[in-house]
Amino acid sequence: MANELVARGFQAEVLNGNLSQEARERVLQRFRNNQIKVLVATDVAARGLDIDLVSHVFNYDLPQDPELYVHRIGRTGRAGKSGVAISLLTPNERWFLRKIEAYTKQKITLAALPTEEDIQRQRDHRLVERMMVWLRRGRCQRERDVVAKLTEQGHEVIEIAAAALKLVRTKEQQRPIAPITELREDRPKQAKSAGNRQNQSKEKAAGRTSHEKGMVRLALSSGKADGLNVSHIVGSLSHHADIPGRCIGKISIKNQTTFVDVPEEIVSLLLAKKASYRIGRRQIDIERA
Numbered sequence: 245m246a247n248e249l250v251a252r253g254f255q256a257e258v259l260n261g262n263l264s265q266e267a268r269e270r271v272l273q274r275f276r277n278n279q280i281k282v283l284v285a286t287d288v289a290a291r292g293l294d295i296d297l298v299s300h301v302f303n304y305d306l307p308q309d310p311e312l313y314v315h316r317i318g319r320t321g322r323a324g325k326s327g328v329a330i331s332l333l334t335p336n337e338r339w340f341l342r343k344i345e346a347y348t349k350q351k352i353t354l355a356a357l358p359t360e361e362d363i364q365r366q367r368d369h370r371l372v373e374r375m376m377v378w379l380r381r382g383r384c385q386r387e388r389d390v391v392a393k394l395t396e397q398g399h400e401v402i403e404i405a406a407a408a409l410k411l412v413r414t415k416e417q418q419r420p421i422a423p424i425t426e427l428r429e430d431r432p433k434q435a436k437s438a439g440n441r442q443n444q445s446k447e448k449a450a451g452r453t454s455h456e457k458g459m460v461r462l463a464l465s466s467g468k469a470d471g472l473n474v475s476h477i478v479g480s481l482s483h484h485a486d487i488p489g490r491c492i493g494k495i496s497i498k499n500q501t502t503f504v505d506v507p508e509e510i511v512s513l514l515l516a517k518k519a520s521y522r523i524g525r526r527q528i529d530i531e532r533a
Contacts, residue, residue: 245304246284256282259290261490287312287475287489293319303331306340308479308523310347330355336471371409459493460511464502464521465529472497476523477504485510485517503533 249256257271257280275283276295285293287307298320307313313331321327331352333341345352358366378384394404466472474495481504482489493505506514514530521528 246282249282249284254282255280256284259283259285261286287316287478290316290319295319296322297325298322299327301327301329303329305473305475306331306333306337306344307475308340308343309483310344312479313344314348334471371412458508459505460508461533462504462506462511462514462530463533464504465500466523466526467498467500467502469499470523470526472502472523477502480521480523480528481506481514484521485514487513 246256246258257274259268259271263271271280271283272293272295274280301317301320303313303316307316317327317329320329331341341352391401391404395401464472464477474497477495477497478489478492481487481492487510491507491510493507494503495505496503511532515532518530521530
């Protein structure tokens with residue numbers, strides 16, 4: 245995520261559990277000093293952060309637990325100041341939104357996706373803003389000399405300016421704008437075909453054992469095809485089995501199946517609660533892989 249943001253011109257760094265305390269402190273200090281604009285953090289790594297003047301919090305995955313959502317967005321708008329929390333979700337995750345609204349007793353505003361024209365207009369606006377800085381400074385003598393030579397060769401000034409802007413945009417390496425489509429909510433769930441059941445059996449056979457010492461691999465009867473993501477899994481297991489999310493190990497989400505590594509000593513506790521596991525409106529089966 246941080247690498248993707250950097251590639252798009254944002255000053256971003258990551259904060260996760262793999263960092264040493266010293267490295268963590270360096271990243272936080274750069275964020276406090278406004279040397280980086282975006283801090284990409286996991287739930288565990290973000291706990292206990294005390295940073296003032298955070299203007300925005302983005303939830304890339306909407307948490308299943310409303311209390312966790314409140315904790316996340318509490319990083320902004322502190323000490324009576326204003327702040328903005330933006331959550332990204334798919335239509336199948338809107339039930340999380342309704343759950344959070346019921347818990348907070350506040351309606352969350354749904355924003356429309358930007359169109360291709362909106363994105364292009366914003367890019368043009370940013371480019372013009374950068375140009376205005378140099379026009380106000382008036383320190384472009386060498387560039388003026390180049391323009392003068394080109395006009396002497398018969399080129400129109402407007403064509404020279406257009407070519408210069410084209411070069412700037414090429415250097416920025418802006419990615420093409422992907423088509424943006426609205427997805428429908430609550431699509432009818434189709435019965436699993438024999439092919440899907442066969443794929444699920446193959447996925448289970450592919451990763452039955454954990455490679456981590458002292459961990460046991462469990463299999464969940466849901467995966468990417470159901471819109472499952474890591475935050476759903478951690479939130480459901482930790483909530484229903486009343487265990488801390490940090491004790492959950494590697495999570496591997498396949499198309500029809502999900503594998504989760506957990507400490508051997510809590511396997512019986514997790515399996516004892518197997519009838520309680522739900523993600524969204526779906527009942528999730530859990531068993532040893």
